[in-house]
Every structure is written in structure tokens, then in C-alpha cells.
Amino acid sequence: MHDKSQTGTVDLSGQGREQAVTRKSGVALWRQIADQIRQAISAGTLGADGKLPPEMILSERFGVNRHTLRSAIAALVQEGVLRAEQGRGTFVESRQKLSYPISARTRFSTGLREQTRERRSILLADAIEPALSRVAEALGLAPDAPVLRLETLSEADGRPVSRATSWFDAERFPDFARVYAETASITLAFQHFGIEDYFRKSTLVSARHADAADLTDLKLSAGAIVLVARAINVDTAGVSVQYAETRFVADRVELSVSTEA
Template sequence: MTEPKSMERQKGVALWRQIADRIRASIAQGDYDATGMVPPEMQLAEAFGVNRHTVRSALAALGQEGLVRSVQGRGTLIDRKDKFSFPIARRTRFTEGIGEQARNVEGLLLSSGCEPADAEVAKWLKLAVGAPVIRLEALRKADGRALSRSTTWFPAGRFDGIDAAFRRTGSITMALMEQGVSDYLRDVTQVSATHAEPDDVAQLALTPGAIVLVTRALNTDLDGIPIQYAVTRFPADRVEFTIMN
């Protein structure tokens, strides 16, 4: 079993959250695979230089995420669940990519509206700032597990009604087909990681401080014209990315 390394405290981040991040990373790296257990609370407290209450708070948060569970008389067991592998390729499709790994894939429209494009959206979609765009807020699930929440923008002049199409189909690909786009390509994908925001906690059933993977992606039609810009947030403990050529 790998011993936790001493920790440099981060200003503005709760100590229990920092410890939860370190334990989560150790689990992901396989540091505890030999025993399948997180080290005892006292051992973690000594290693991190904190009291047991702080360690207990970190473990409780990880328990709410489903990463660990406390077993009376044994300690804290790692509760592994297989991650979904989300392929990022020239043709990236959520339903197809996840559908091969799940019995049921859902796309739920949380809200939608028409709004003027801000500078970021306008830049990605190559529109004038203030041009009308359709915004969709969506939640995706696989076998009942929330896998992503996304905010997606489409040029309003070309895709009026795409919100209703997505509500009916639960699929961006099928909604685009209803709008006359039978095929499209992934032009850019940017990936980063951050802590969960309040909306992530509520909609993805995460604990405060959980890690989410964030993608910013642009899709174009076959003529290279931008049709969709999306910012999507994935729970890091449920989804991993596979980059495909």
C-alpha cells in the first residue's frame, strides 16, 4: 500500500476537500489495489497532518460519490464501478459511443431558449456578437447514472426548433437530422478538469468538491460551417475519454 504524501495546503479550498482529492487520485492510480481498502483514518490523519474528523469528512464525501464505503469492523473499502469510456473522434456521438456500454441511454432537456451570442459563443460559431443562438441545457444518463450535463448553442437562423427536436428524440444527432443535417464532424475538443459546481452537485448527484471533466467542443457540417458549440461536464469517477484518430 502506498503511503500518502505530505500535503501542501491550498488557500481557499477546504482541507477535507483537498484530502478527498488526494485519496480520490490515489484510488484512480491504483495505490490501494493490493488491499482494496483506504488506509485507516488514524494513518491518514498522521500522513496528512490533520485530525481524524477532517479525514472522516473527506471519506464521507467520497462515500457519497460511491467511491468508498465503510464496513463495520473492516474499515473503508474501495467500491469500484466500471467507468464508461467516451470516445472522442472525428465523428463524436454520445448515444453511439456510450450506447455500446449501456442498456439504456437517455438525453433529457432541462431548459432551452433563444439568446444573443456572447463573445465566447460568437467566436466558436463564427457569428457576430449578439447574433441569435438557441441554447440547450441537457442531462445525459446511462443505465440510470448521470454521465454528463451540457450547455449547447446552435445558430438560431439555421436551427429554429432544434430544442423541440431534442426534447422528442433525446439525441443531438437525431435532432440535427430533423433539421436537415444528416452528418457532421468534430472540429475541436478541449479538455480540462475542475471541482464540481453547485449545478453539477445537484444534477449529476455529486458531492461538493468532486472532480468533473470539462469539454469545450465544436461540431461543423461537412462544408466546415460551425453548427454546434457545447460545454459539457462529466463526473471524473464515472467517465474516461478515449481519443481516437
């Protein structure tokens, strides 16, 4: 059933890189095309002048009917990436990708300060629960030890950037959730508990399709990709104080690792 998929190629970038749509793949053509246009815009290889080529031209490049291409554009208009004006053309609404630095001193707001006008984090939920095995291992706690779980959403310039689930030792940090809710900052909340500084020990990066909850919180459409960073933060004594699993919107964020050993 899946061995007969056909692929047609298209040079969208003008730089030798080929883009393509694959038929009978389980992913609708209009969605594949929407993903590629979004990516090309982000890479600057399409709409660099703020305007997209006409629908007829684009549909020929992708080798699909004009209506199929229009579905792709409609999806991107709904996402806020494009804006179509009858008689004039289709225009790019937003372009740039945020570069999120990962280093020993990774903090949410700091690294994005120069790239955005405004940033904020929202506390969606908090709960005290027995630790899952991977959480207990990351924090160096006994299995099923009580941990505080924080669900947070981060936005930059009014658009969702990432969705994080963080765990903390509930015994060492009682009432952390309330302090965080007041300060809206992990760094400040840690200081309230006497931790002047903390460091990123390790980060595991993977990628997958966004699940249902992330789709909603991050305002994504189905099939969207998230970059997943599983990180451990330690205090100055090297003791794990936070384990976090953060999902970044792959279309809007890239992770920057500088390894100055």
C-alpha cells in the same frame, strides 16, 4: 499568510508516487484526503481488493488524526464512492473511470456503449437568445444573431456524467428543441433537419472547479473538478451547426484523443 504552508508526504500507491496533504492552504485536510482517496481508488492503487485499509492505518499514512480521516471517509460515503460497515471495514462501492473518445465522429452514446449498461440525456432547459460573442464566432453567425441554447444533462448507469450547454443557429434549426426532446438524440434531431452526418471540427479542453449550477446538476460536492470541452461540430459542407460547452465530472471521466493523422 500563505508562505508558511507545510507539506507532509505519504506514499499511497506503493509505486514511488507520493501523495501529500498541505496544511494552511485553504482546503480542509479532510477534503484533500477525500480527493486523494477517490483518485487512488480510481487509479487502482487503493482498495484494489474492494476493501480500504483500517482508519488507523490510513490516518497514520496521511499523518492526521483518525477523526480527520473519518471526515474524509464520511464525505466519500455520501458521494457513494465508499461504504463503511461497523466492525467489518470500509468498502469500495464504485471504481472505474469512463473513457470518453474525442474524434471526428464524436457522439455521446456511441463511445460509451461498451463501458456502461445504460446511458441517457435529459433536456433541462432551452431558450432562444441573442448569441454571445464567442458563440457567434464559433457558429459563424453575426453578433447577437438569434441562437437556440440547450441545457442538457447526461447520465450513465444512473449517475451524472456530464452537463452540456449547446448552441444552434435558431433560423436554420427552428423547433430544434422540440425535436430533440422527442428523439432524445442530437444525431436524430439533426437528421430531421436534413443533416445526415456531422463531424467534430475542434475541441478545446480545460479544467476548473465546478461552479454552483454544475455542483447541483452533477451532484458533486464543493471543490470538485470538471473537465471542460468546448467543441464545434460541422456538417458535411463544413458549416458550423453546433457549438457546445460540456462539463465532465473529472473523477468519473477521462477524454481519449486518438490522433491517426
